[in-house]
Amino acid sequence: SVVDGLDFQTRSSKMLHPMAKKLVEVMIGKKSNLCAAVDVTKTSELLGLAEQLGPFVCVIKTHIDILEDFQYERTIKPLLALAQKHNFLLFEDRKFADIGNTVSLQFQKGLYAIATWADLITVHGIPGPSLLKALEKSSERCIGAVMVSEMSCEGNLIDSEYTKKCISLVESTSSTCAMGVVSQSRLSHQSGILQFTPGVNLSTSKDNLSQRYVSPEQAILERGADIIIVGRGLTQSPNVEQTAKDYQSKAWEAYLTRIQS
């Protein structure tokens, strides 16, 4: 794809969504296209890992509803302070998938009040444009929606027609709401659309629940990832900081290689 040869600076000028621009600015500034998926169940673990990973990542991805001791004041406030301190964005992987009215409530209300703190969120394409419209209407902060267009797990039900429909939805709303995709391959040829690719691990090729992994180099050079998402490869490392540094440099080097070829 032509997009593969373009650097983030050049692509930034094609980005219509303010959150996409902001993310790319962070990526260039920190030389990081690494997103850490911090899937842990205690607030102290989340904050501890965010502190350790912060310097090396452009984004921290959460599943805020798996915390057993979530309290807005004790979880979100310190997390926002760490995001500010280390200059990373917060990505809540909520995978919204309902009718507009319900999504709007899930986004703004409840214990988690996602709209008040997340910079990015994931959405499914199944409900169609109404979901994106609802998010746009209920987001004063111009949230960046990232659409799940392909999945990493073996046996998932997404087919290529569905994937194509997701891409056209993302491309048609890239100025207001959707700014990227989660996928396993380069799908959009619009240089403003960012590709997040999960299923990346340096030391194993699968887990025991059908997850599949590739290396950072494969994700970026063969599959077109702009940002790699790494979870347990980081969070279960005996030396989180060194491992984060390693993933960060491998991913950034792969990006530099890609734009030079």
Ligand code: 5IU
């Ligand atoms: N995630 C995937 N694959 C996908 C999608 C999301 O792994 O297709 I969509 C999420 C799940 C988890 C993270 O939060 O990315 C990957 O974590 P591990 O690197 O620990 O497998």
